Amino acid sequence: MNFENIKKDSVVLASLGGDRRNEALKRISLIIQEKRENIKKANETDLNENRNIPVALYNRLKLSDSKIDEMISGISGLIELDDPLNKTLLATELDDGLELYKVSVPIGVIGVIFEARPDALVQIVSLCIKSGNCVILKGGSEAANSNRYLTELIKEATAGLVPEHCITLLETRENVKEMLSFDQYIDLIIPRGSNDLVKYIQSNTKIPVLGHADGVCHAYVDQVFDESLIKKIIIDSKTQYPSACNSIETILVKRSEAAFIGELMESLKAAGVRVNGCSEIAKKFCIPEVSEWHHEYGDLEVSLKIVDSIDEGIDHINKYGSGHTEVILTDNNESKIKFTSLVDTSSVMVNCSTRFADGFRYGFGAEVGISTNKIHARGPVGLDGLVIYKYIILGRGQIVAEYSGEKSDRFKHARIDKKFSI
Amino acid sequence: MNFENIKKDSVVLASLGGDRRNEALKRISLIIQEKRENIKKANETDLNENRNIPVALYNRLKLSDSKIDEMISGISGLIELDDPLNKTLLATELDDGLELYKVSVPIGVIGVIFEARPDALVQIVSLCIKSGNCVILKGGSEAANSNRYLTELIKEATAGLVPEHCITLLETRENVKEMLSFDQYIDLIIPRGSNDLVKYIQSNTKIPVLGHADGVCHAYVDQVFDESLIKKIIIDSKTQYPSACNSIETILVKRSEAAFIGELMESLKAAGVRVNGCSEIAKKFCIPEVSEWHHEYGDLEVSLKIVDSIDEGIDHINKYGSGHTEVILTDNNESKIKFTSLVDTSSVMVNCSTRFADGFRYGFGAEVGISTNKIHARGPVGLDGLVIYKYIILGRGQIVAEYSGEKSDRFKHARIDKKFSI
Numbered sequence: 001m002n003f004e005n006i007k008k009d010s011v012v013l014a015s016l017g018g019d020r021r022n023e024a025l026k027r028i029s030l031i032i033q034e035k036r037e038n039i040k041k042a043n044e045t046d047l048n049e050n051r052n053i054p055v056a057l058y059n060r061l062k063l064s065d066s067k068i069d070e071m072i073s074g075i076s077g078l079i080e081l082d083d084p085l086n087k088t089l090l091a092t093e094l095d096d097g098l099e100l101y102k103v104s105v106p107i108g109v110i111g112v113i114f115e116a117r118p119d120a121l122v123q124i125v126s127l128c129i130k131s132g133n134c135v136i137l138k139g140g141s142e143a144a145n146s147n148r149y150l151t152e153l154i155k156e157a158t159a160g161l162v163p164e165h166c167i168t169l170l171e172t173r174e175n176v177k178e179m180l181s182f183d184q185y186i187d188l189i190i191p192r193g194s195n196d197l198v199k200y201i202q203s204n205t206k207i208p209v210l211g212h213a214d215g216v217c218h219a220y221v222d223q224v225f226d227e228s229l230i231k232k233i234i235i236d237s238k239t240q241y242p243s244a245c246n247s248i249e250t251i252l253v254k255r256s257e258a259a260f261i262g263e264l265m266e267s268l269k270a271a272g273v274r275v276n277g278c279s280e281i282a283k284k285f286c287i288p289e290v291s292e293w294h295h296e297y298g299d300l301e302v303s304l305k306i307v308d309s310i311d312e313g314i315d316h317i318n319k320y321g322s323g324h325t326e327v328i329l330t331d332n333n334e335s336k337i338k339f340t341s342l343v344d345t346s347s348v349m350v351n352c353s354t355r356f357a358d359g360f361r362y363g364f365g366a367e368v369g370i371s372t373n374k375i376h377a378r379g380p381v382g383l384d385g386l387v388i389y390k391y392i393i394l395g396r397g398q399i400v401a402e403y404s405g406e407k408s409d410r411f412k413h414a415r416i417d418k419k420f421s422i
Numbered sequence: 423m424n425f426e427n428i429k430k431d432s433v434v435l436a437s438l439g440g441d442r443r444n445e446a447l448k449r450i451s452l453i454i455q456e457k458r459e460n461i462k463k464a465n466e467t468d469l470n471e472n473r474n475i476p477v478a479l480y481n482r483l484k485l486s487d488s489k490i491d492e493m494i495s496g497i498s499g500l501i502e503l504d505d506p507l508n509k510t511l512l513a514t515e516l517d518d519g520l521e522l523y524k525v526s527v528p529i530g531v532i533g534v535i536f537e538a539r540p541d542a543l544v545q546i547v548s549l550c551i552k553s554g555n556c557v558i559l560k561g562g563s564e565a566a567n568s569n570r571y572l573t574e575l576i577k578e579a580t581a582g583l584v585p586e587h588c589i590t591l592l593e594t595r596e597n598v599k600e601m602l603s604f605d606q607y608i609d610l611i612i613p614r615g616s617n618d619l620v621k622y623i624q625s626n627t628k629i630p631v632l633g634h635a636d637g638v639c640h641a642y643v644d645q646v647f648d649e650s651l652i653k654k655i656i657i658d659s660k661t662q663y664p665s666a667c668n669s670i671e672t673i674l675v676k677r678s679e680a681a682f683i684g685e686l687m688e689s690l691k692a693a694g695v696r697v698n699g700c701s702e703i704a705k706k707f708c709i710p711e712v713s714e715w716h717h718e719y720g721d722l723e724v725s726l727k728i729v730d731s732i733d734e735g736i737d738h739i740n741k742y743g744s745g746h747t748e749v750i751l752t753d754n755n756e757s758k759i760k761f762t763s764l765v766d767t768s769s770v771m772v773n774c775s776t777r778f779a780d781g782f783r784y785g786f787g788a789e790v791g792i793s794t795n796k797i798h799a800r801g802p803v804g805l806d807g808l809v810i811y812k813y814i815i816l817g818r819g820q821i822v823a824e825y826s827g828e829k830s831d832r833f834k835h836a837r838i839d840k841k842f843s844i
Contacts, residue, residue, distance in 0.1 A: 011740060015763040092785050098774060100784055107796050108766065187796040202628060208797050229819040236821030318433060336844045340814050341437040344530065350844075352520060352817025361825065362522055362813070363514050363835035374529050374609040375630050376798035379813045391784070391801045392762050395774025397651040399658035403783065413785035422758045422772075 001170070001178055003109075003136075003185040009163035010108045010134040016162065018083030024129050024158040029075040031157040032122065032150075036068055042149035043118060050116075050142045056243065060117045061142055071122045077365050078130050084383040085132050088419040093412050095403070097396040101420040105390045106132035108187040111179050112368065113201070115193050116140025121150050123366050125167055129158075131386035136179060136186065138170040140193075180205035190369045190381075195296070210381065212372040214296045215245030215324040217354050220313045220339065221253040222330035224260045229351070230329045231267045236353040237327060239271050243298045245370060246325045246347075246357040250293065250303040252313045258306055261285075268302065278305040293320040310335055314342045321345060323372040325357040346372055346379035392420060423592070423600055425531075425558075425607040431585035432530045432556040438584065440505030446551050446580040451497040453579040454544065454572075458490055464571035465540060472538075472564045478665065482539045483564055493544045499787050500552050506805040507554050510841040515834050517825070519818040523842040527812045528554035530609040533601050534790065535623070537615050538562025543572050545788050547589055551580075553808035558601060558608070560592040562615075602627035612791045612803075617718070632803065634794040636718045637667030637746040639776050642735045642761065643675040644752035646682045651773070652751045653689045658775040659749060661693050665720045667792060668747045668769075668779040672715065672725040674735045680728055683707075690724065700727040715742040732757055736764045743767060745794040747779040768794055768801035814842060 032039065043063040050061060090102035110133045114120045121139055128135035139147040151169040158166065170176055179186060183206040190210050191201045198213040219234050237248040253261055265285060268275055275287055281304055282289035290303045293316070307313040317326050327349035328339040340348045347357040357380060359367020364382030371377050377385030403410050454461065465485040472483060512524035532555045536542045543561055550557035561569040573591040580588065592598055601608060605628040612632050613623045620635040641656050659670040675683055687707060690697055697709055703726055704711035712725045715738070729735040739748050749771035750761040762770045769779040779802060781789020786804025793799050799807030825832050 008737075008740075011736075011764055011766050014766075094778070094783065094785065098778075206624060208630065208795070210797070226819070232821055233819060236823050240822050240826070314433075315430075318430075333844055340844065342433055344433050344436075345812070347813040347815070350814070350816045351819055352815055353821040355822035356516070356520075356815055356817075356820075356825075357813070360830075361516065361822070361833065363516065363833065373630070374810055375632070376810075378810055388796055388798075388800055390767065391769040391779070392772070393769070393774055393778055394772045395778075397648070397655060397773055398778075399654055399775040400662050400777035400783070401658050403778075404662070408782075411783065411785065422755055422762065 001168070001175060003179065003182040006109050006134050006136065006165040006168060007185040009165040010106070012163045013134055013166055014085075014106045014108070014132045016132065018085065020161060021083075021129055021132060022079045024161045025075050025079050025126055027157040027161065028122070028126065028154050029072045031153050032068065032072055035153055036065070039063060039068065039146070039149060039153070043146040045145040046143055053142060057116065057142070060115065063118055063146060067119050071119050074123060074366055075126050078126050081130070081365055081383065084130070084387050086420075089389055091416045091418045091420065093414045093416045094393070095398065095410055095412050098398050099394045099416070099418070101392045101394070102389050103392060103420045104387045107386060107388050109134045109136065109185060110386070111136040111138070111186050111189045111207070113138045113176065113189070113191045113193065113197065114140070116142035118143045118146035118150055120192075121147050122154075124368055125154055127366055127368050127383060127386060129162065129166070131383050133386055134163075134166050134168075136168045136170060138176050144171065180207065183207045192369050208376070210371050210373055210377060210385070211369050212245060212322065212324055214322045215247070216250065216294055216296050216320060216322040217246060217248045217325045218250045218252060218317045218321055219248045219327045219329065219354070220310075220317070221251065221257055221260065222310055222313075222328055222335045222339070223254070223332050224257045225331035227260065227263065230260075231264060233327065233329060233351065233353050234264065235267060235271045237355055238268070238273055238302055239300060240353070240355050242300050244355065246354050248302065248327070248354055249296050250305065250320070252305050252307050252316060254310065254313065255306055255308050261304070261306075265304070272300050274301040276301070276303050280306055294322075310338055314339065318344050323374075324370070325349065325354040327352070327354050346370075394422070423590070423597055425601070425604040428531050428556050428558065428587040428590060429607040431587040432528070434585045435556055435588055436507075436528045436530070436554045438554065440507065442583060443505075443551055443554060444501045446583045447497050447501050447548055449579040449583065450544070450548065450576050451494045453575050454490065454494055457575055458487070461485060461490065461568070461571060461575070465568045467567040468565055475564060479538065479564070482537065485540055485568060489541050493541050496545060496788055497548050500548050503552070503787055503805065506552070506809045508842075511811055513838045513840045513842070515836045515838045516815070517820065517832055517834050520820050521816045521838070521840070523814045523816070524811050525814060525842050526809045529808060529810050531556045531558065531607060532808070533558040533560070533608050533611045533629070535560045535598065535611070535613045535615065535619065536562070538564035540565045540568035540572055542614075543569050544576075546790055547576055549788055549790050549805060549808060551584065551588070553805050555808055556585075556588050556590075558590045558592060560598050566593065602629065605629045614791050630798070632793050632795055632799060632807070633791050634667060634744065634746055636744045637669070638672065638716055638718050638742060638744040639668060639670045639746050640672045640674060640739045640743055640748045641670045641776070642732075642739070642748065642750050643673065643679055643682065644732055644735075644750055644757045644761070645676070645754050646679045647753035649682065649685065652682075653686060655749065655751060655773065655775050656686065657689060657693045659777055660690070660695055660724055661722060662775070662777050664722050666777065668776050669720075670724065670749070670776055671718050672727065672742070674727050674729050674738060676732065676735065677728050677730050683726070683728075687726070694722050696723040698723070698725050702728055716744075732760055736761065740766050745796075746792070747771065747776040749774070749776050768792075816844070
């Protein structure tokens with residue numbers, strides 16, 4: 001792989017106007033529509049080669065007509081969004097004829113490692129083109145044929161509009177290893193997938209990594225103000241998609257509300273959810289005792305614990321959580337304020353399902369991943385997380401010697417309402 | 423060191439109001455004023471123990487009355503700045519009674535390693551308190567007494583206002599090593615100092631690192647439209663503070679302007695700057711030839727190269743530069759547009775000195791460092807780079823099952839003009 005060429009092309013891509021990037025997106029959506037049958041054929045090869053994978057994986061791998069429709073409408077949605085680039089984020093008059101601008105620019109070259117879901121490839125490529133970033137893709141190997149064909153189509157559709165190395169598909173793990181070593185050419189790695197994959201990548205590259213290793217999300221029952229509402233939210237947060245990262249793994253119930261636990265456990269049982277408890281609950285209800293609280297079941301199973309106070313609940317979440325998504329169930333305003341302010345996590349829900357933590361549901365159009373990082377981008381990452389900025393000063397010969405020591409008060413530092421242009 | 427306690431306290435600090443954080447800053451400035459003589463005494467101990475360090479280092483180490491005045495006025499300036507926390511960055515109505523907010527919050531725990539400059543300690547602590555971050559400090563060992571005393575004073579002044587572990591001073595390299603291993607408790611490391619230090623840290627921690635290893639900055643002479651202006655900017659960019667990261671190391675001259683080189687070299691010589699050339703220039707002017715273009719002299723020495731075109735100049739900068747600061751000298755608008763758009767760097771100057779790349783000069787009040795990263799924060803990093811955000815959804819019992827599949831078009835996704843509150 002020649003990663004240096006990708007870096008070079010990223011500079012050219014960054015300088016293209018928004019119309020040109022939108023035109024590239026439009027051509028991608030047209031070719032997907034046009035070649036729909038061929039795409040399905042390539043996907044069928046993958047499906048035939050992977051008849052024995054679990055049903056959930058098989059369903060993700062499969063490109064139905066409705067998924068192809070969603071790809072196309074997803075691209076249309078992206079085209080309609082404002083251009084995230086060349087926005088003047090700050091304009092300051094430093095002195096007469098000396099103006100500072102902060103202008104949004106792409107990050108550069110982004111490597112994305114994702115699951116065996118060919119529709120994710122189209123979504124990731126579209127987000128990267130819209131945000132002016134070159135993308136290096138490595139999809140799950142089960143989707144090899146679909147990914148190869150989709151990449152070919154996208155390259156064909158965008159040839160001449162965007163630089164040649166705008167999109168690069170890696171096909172082997174060796175390629176991924178190689179990519180992780182090129183920190184001089186690659187600016188960001190976004191791994192989507194298993195805990196082990198993300199941890200492996202975090203430990204094996206100097207390139208910044210954006211994503212989440214695990215999703216240990218919590219529901220905290222502060223006050224049983226509406227039994228059916230609370231049960232409904234907990235069941236949805238656990239069962240609507242049990243393997244999703246934003247599904248809950250632990251339920252914390254305040255001691256004052258302990259009378260609700262029996263009823264809650266019956267609802268969980270009825271929804272097919274196995275419950276493990278803290279020692280107190282385990283004894284009382286004769287269920288298995290939890291040995292590790294930082295644990296992601298990723299299945300219809302949950303941990304349940306009694307806490308003495310909201311403070312103990314918050315401490316538990318901050319200690320054992322993964323900073324992904326947590327929900328408080330209460331009608332008490334003080335508790336809401338305390339929880340939203342003290343829980344250190346990327347998404348906090350008040351009386352609604354943790355499953356809402358998602359780029360589409362947040363209205364970002366799409367997401368390139370969900371981040372539990374504490375810098376750059378947190379939570380579902382859309383276009384905003386794919387840009388950075390550059391400072392530009394327009395001067396007329398000013399030098400710092402004229403603004404140093406006692407002369408440093410010459411600076412005006414006045415905000416101006418002006419967009420960057422030359 | 424008990425880093426877990428610092429993490430715990432960071433959550434409490436994050437939840438304090440802006441008035442309280444400002445009050446803490448005010449008390450710090452008062453105690454510095456009050457104990458001015460004792461501070462100077464502690465500093466004298468450092469100065470006496472380091473009589474043999476180079477003059478430049480000695481001057482940085484020395485706390486004069488005017489530096490103490492600057493510390494105090496710097497804190498006053500910070501107090502006056504808007505609170506960077508609890509800003510509603512985005513508010514979206516997802517559906518009736520289901521509102522998404524994006525609210526600015528501190529990053530958490532930040533480790534800063536800095537040079538032997540006691541005034542930097544006060545600046546860094548003030549920026550961290552203003553932005554609600556717990557800070558772990560390790561200053562240059564030459565300033566040990568000053569740093570210890572200043573930390574004591576700050577802790578005394580802020581006791582009861584901010585949590586106990588808000589400020590932690592590390593005194594040994596072993597402590598730093600230990601800190602780098604605690605990625606579960608520390609969210610960001612900002613190393614200021616030598617190239618080797620920054621590279622060592624980048625290679626020895628999983629914690630994100632913000633900063634720059636080197637500053638290989640360039641001046642590109644595109645058009646000699648005003649000889650004295652161009653010479654003035656180049657001399658200032660090199661000599662105003664030769665060891666600063668934003669000083670230039672390489673001058674690129676477009677071949678069409680080559681006639682200017684002789685005159686430029688004389689000016690450089692008169693300013694005490696040694697010049698090394700590309701093979702063509704080295705031969706012509708009998709000066710040493712440059713062997714490595716990615717090189718930071720940090721002294722009164724510079725590399726000079728002829729390039730055939732602006733494209734070659736930009737390629738050279740993108741290949742050998744460090745993404746710190748570059749300047750174009752020209753009166754040609756097309757060249758300005760090309761350079762500002764294609765040079766991949768954190769700060770681009772048009773006809774003014776590269777030395778302007780600095781938090782104070784940019785009007786950020788102060789800076790915690792300068793970053794050449796491509797994510798989170800780039801260029802001089804002020805308060806903006808010390809905050810991140812949290813998503814909060816306020817609901818009334820909504821679950822995702824009611825917004826899935828065909829029902830996913832129930833989302834309104836309407837921007838609302840509302841600040842987050844409960």
